Amino acid sequence: MNIIQQLRQTIQGPQLTWCIARAVKLSTKSFKKEIDLFHSIRYNFGKSFSSSGTFYSTSSSACQHVAIVGSGPAGYYTAQKLLKSHPDLVVDIYEKLPVPFGLVRFGVAPDHPEVKNVINTFTNTANSDRCNFFGNVELGKDLSLKDLRDAYTAVVLCYGAAEDRVLGIPGEDLPNVLSARSFVGWYNGLPQDAQLPVNLDCESAVVLGHGNVALDVARILLTPISILEKTDISEHALEALRRSSVKRVHIVGRRGPLQVAFTIKELREMTQLPDTRTVIQQTDVDGIDKYIQDLPRPRKRLTDLIYKSSVSPGEKEVKTWKEASREWRLVFLRSPLQILQDTNGQVKGIELAVNRLEGDSLKNQRAVATDEREVIHCGLILRSIGYRGLPLDDDLPFNNSRGVIENKNSRIKNEKGLYCAGWIGHGPVGVIVDTMTDGFETGKIILADIQSGVLESNDEHKRQGLLKSLQAKAITFSDWKKIDRAETEAGAKVGKPREKISDIQQMIQIAKS
């Protein structure tokens, strides 16, 4: 049988003519696009054929359905891998909120729109006819983990690290002592943090922690409004920042310049903030220059930038810093002891222990408190000392100290068909590329388990029943597109890329309209 005969058998006459006509008419690139469209139309026919066993040669093996819990980067990258490498597997993504993309929407800083370009890839994945999105569906409330496991070939938990670590010191529950995470949620329009009581009526703020989130919140506090108002920062935060009196932000860490956890891009941004001075005490970096040469490249460049910013900043920086009206200070070797309050119960400062470092390996040196004490006066304290995941289900094997689900290469310990990806499996560290490789890896592992027969195909009856029970409540991806449109339209009116809706009811209303 030649190609044309084969083709004639599988595609209808008009489709073939259409195909030839387009081929003649179009340039390679757009033609390819048309062909993909054609394939996807054909695929839809195929879907119905495949169940009767006449279309795919692989159709004797029943369809595989995978449920993913959480629609952040880990969820979408896992889905991408699964869909790409398996011809008829279907992915259902469940999300607690009515809107997708997790920390890309609610975590990435509004002045970093480039990072959010990943949403385009996620949207492509979501647009696949083998990928479904069910927003506004909460595991543990609207359905149980058991429901999912009964209905799917595999369940992948990608719900991130929801809780932040606390200091456990006196005064931590005072007003204006906030978790940096909630603060991020507040300026990013996360519904649960929209009402966060943030008071910026103070000159000085302290951020505890030396990670990227610490630099993010400090940067948002110091960035000129003229820049912020062109981002998708939430309106309530923008309003508060317009009236902010914060002029100085201290970023305080327990250890030294060789142990910081933030990355160089974020640090460089801080040193180049308009109208803002960088202050790093020379005594803090004295002597680290002799280690710099021997450090691995990323740490070497980072340490070098800290050192130079302190000892020999560039001409441009010197000029900006001289004229700046705001400043940020990188403070090392301090551990918080207690938060101090005035007679009205308002934060007035933080008492810190001065530390010294112990241990041989530079990277793993420990901070040990000395008897020396120090007070920084401030009216706002943001705690950014790490996140941790929550178990979600009591039966899950959970590592409480690390705040992650016990897993090996994404396979959850002793739980066949259950996987995890992203921060809930590996801890809240890393940037998008780390979560991406983790998601792809998880996808591969699941596919390998399908191929080796460890995973059986699911009970499609049960899945249909489950979906039916959620139908009224769930927000689909096309529902989300309505919200998306409403947000971008509202943003365009005020010169922002998007005006985020932070009220869940309002989201649902638009989605279901």
Added chain:
Amino acid sequence: MASRKFAAFLFQKTFNSMKSTTVTSLNALPCATWCRLHVQPRSWVSGKKFSSSVPKPQKQTVKVTFILRDGSRSEVDATVGDNLLDIILEHDVDIDGFGACEGTLACSTCHLIFKQEDYDKLPSKPTDEELDMLDLAFGLEDTSRLGCQVIVTKDLDGMVVTVPQGVADARSGPL
């Protein structure tokens, strides 16, 4: 005449592609095909429009070979003046997750490793900002660059570029 040849070529190309998708086991298809079928290349949504029917002026091209993560090679005719991210997209070189931030220096997923002699010939030195992102890439080498920042020049004809393994690939090997 030329245009008729072109159409015939496209037609043949379509046949080949359809042949493979209709009569072979779909499981056996290469990833790239499935990606195109069901997860569209992201360039479609990023607002790039490809003009149709207007013949493009002849652009100068050079040969660039990519060594992919599974060891396979992909040789393309790279347009001089384009950056390697655009070239990889244009030619549908299938690299998982490549170019996540769409060339805005915010991701390091477009990490590529060059041979020393090619690296030395690259038209620009990396900026601090590029090096900052590169520092977060897996398998960083002295001759690493971010593909979205590397512009192809005539001198680079015959260049061979390696796509490094992600950490994930190193863990389980390509599927």
